[in-house]
Amino acid sequence: MRLILLGPPGAGKGTQASAIVKRYNIPHISTGDIFRMNIKENTPLGKEVKHYLDAGLLVPDELVVDIVKDRIKKSDCKNGFLLDGYPRTIKQAEVLDEELAKMGTKLDAAINIFLDTQLLIERAVGRRLCKNCGATYHIKFHPPKQQGICDKCGGELYQRDDDKEETIKKRIEVYINQTKPLIEYYKNREILVNIDGSQSIENTFDQIINALEK
Numbered sequence: 228m229r230l231i232l233l234g235p236p237g238a239g240k241g242t243q244a245s246a247i248v249k250r251y252n253i254p255h256i257s258t259g260d261i262f263r264m265n266i267k268e269n270t271p272l273g274k275e276v277k278h279y280l281d282a283g284l285l286v287p288d289e290l291v292v293d294i295v296k297d298r299i300k301k302s303d304c305k306n307g308f309l310l311d312g313y314p315r316t317i318k319q320a321e322v323l324d325e326e327l328a329k330m331g332t333k334l335d336a337a338i339n340i341f342l343d344t345q346l347l348i349e350r351a352v353g354r355r356l357c358k359n360c361g362a363t364y365h366i367k368f369h370p371p372k373q374q375g376i377c378d379k380c381g382g383e384l385y386q387r388d389d390d391k392e393e394t395i396k397k398r399i400e401v402y403i404n405q406t407k408p409l410i411e412y413y414k415n416r417e418i419l420v421n422i423d424g425s426q427s428i429e430n431t432f433d434q435i436i437n438a439l440e441k
């Protein structure tokens with residue numbers, strides 16, 4: 228199964244990705260997680276991309292496409308993968324299509340999770356991540372059993388720098404201008420699956436599985 232997840236910031240992509248990859252036993256490739264890890268470890272890439280993430284802007288295509296091209300060629304992607312947060316521009320989508328064509332394969336589905344803006348802001352503002360394993364929680368909608376502590380590994384929870392209301396609004400604007408056109412792109416390729424992201428985590432997952440397995 229070769230899948231991509233589309234949707235505005237806070238729609239629930241990362242949350243659904245964790246459940247989807249478990250079901251299909253494929254790697255979860257999140258370009259946002261890759262950037263955050265590089266920033267945390269202060270690598271050359273991390274230094275180069277930090278100000279884009281802080282400002283809520285997209286990292287330039289040149290810095291993203293090679294990372295993904297290399298990643299999908301790794302042996303663990305032999306039976307598929309789930310890309311979460313890539314592609315975010317038409318250019319990135321074209322590079323992905325070309326690369327998969329060279330490998331003699333193609334995407335099976337583009338899962339588009341949609342949600343209205345007010346809920347997106349509420350979700351992103353309340354989002355908390357585990358410093359240690361990256362698991363995602365929400366202070367109101369998906370709280371950990373013990374406040375501030377990860378259920379899975381006991382790690383400390385933190386708030387992303389770019390999950391402040393002003394930056395989220397900027398990211399939503401960037402999504403509308405640069406990423407939303409991908410919906411049309413994948414619709415034309417007849418692999419678009421639209422999912423109502425306003426439902427519960429479980430219901431949203433059921434919608435995805437029903438669409439993929441019908």
Ligand code: ADP
Binds near residue numbers: 258
């Ligand atoms: P969210 O899950 O809220 O949509 P991500 O974790 O996917 O956010 O991305 C966080 C930030 O990382 C983005 O705002 C952007 O700066 C950068 N980023 C992640 N993926 C890409 C990409 N494919 N192209 C450009 N920038 C990206």
Ligand code: ADP
Binds near residue numbers: 351366427428429
């Ligand atoms: P994205 O990767 O699209 O930015 P996340 O998966 O990180 O989104 O989810 C954003 C926030 O909303 C997180 O705090 C997450 O726990 C919460 N969340 C995700 N899905 C749902 C849902 N269906 N209902 C309520 N809250 C959700």
Ligand code: ZN
Binds near residue numbers: 362377378382
């Ligand atoms: Zn954890």
